[in-house]
Amino acid sequence: MALYSIGLVIGSYHGKKIIASVGHIRAFAGFAAVATSAAIVHSLTYSELTYGILRIISGISAATMLIVIESWFNTLSQNSNRGRLLATHQVIYYFAMGSGQLLINVFPNNYNSTFLVAALLSCFALIPLTLVRIENPKIALSTPIKLSKLFKIVPAGIIGAICAGNCIGTLFNLAPIYAKNIGSSTIEISVFMSAIIFSGVLLQKTIGRLTDKHSRTNILVIMLFITAACMLLIPMLSRTLPLSFLGILIGPPIACLYPISVGIVYEKLSADKAVASSSALMLAYAIGGFSGPVLASYTMTYLGNNTLFIFVSIYCFLGAILSYFAKRFSH
16 A cells, blocks of 8 residues: 555656646546556456556556646635635545545445446546646746755645655555454444545635635644644544544544645745646655555554554654744745
8 A cells, every 4th residue: 555655756756747748637637547547457456466566556647636736726826815725625635535435335345346436436537627628837847846955945844745644644544454453344444434534624624714814834733733632542532432433533634734735835936836846745745655654554563553543643743843843944
């Protein structure tokens, strides 16, 4: 599952070149087709090696498509409404992800069919974008931004993106294993994951409005602390409360971390750097998304099931501290 984040890294480096070459719409359409093909091939094999390769391909496709969406948002938005636009994007994104978790139960004990449904939905994603009448944003590859340079300009935004990748990558990959280890059924696990994802929309609009009026960095620090506190509550409450309730507890704060980080970065950059900054942000997100599951899986194996949430809590706590002090040294 962590190999998906490797695909995100590759896509964050090369996706912007493809977008500049063929345009936003064609790039999205092309990689949606690649993602569709990867989903279909999943249903044709049981090879773990092949699955790993397919996860990388899926990550490359997702990275390119997300760069298209986020850079387009940045081009059309302003600081006064960017937070609300990103919040709307996240609401739709999380609704789709949560629905996908529940679709696993439509074909019980027939997982090949679920891959085909995923491929079908990926095809549907092509329809609205290929028919849109909005002109492609202008792209300037003459102003690339390296992750290291972007970190010097907005360190809090990069730290936030890494923490967001860690939280989402770790929980989305390992929370089902946590639930399985405590004896949950497939339906219970899918409802648990859907609760995490669906509840991610609860704070989007509120946080979006707050970031349009107040310091985005300060709000990021607060949300990282809240995320850390919520994670610590899970081991304490897991024996007395249903998993779905615990999912609703941790879903909202982690879903806000990445859009806040994007807003922090974009408010410091001009519109012509949209694609370059999006790819750098995706790379930061992928760093957290790859390192989180790998490290957390070791803590779960050697220190116990509940250390999954303790690991994420420590990660977010350190991220909050670093973000708070990093804003003083940004250029």
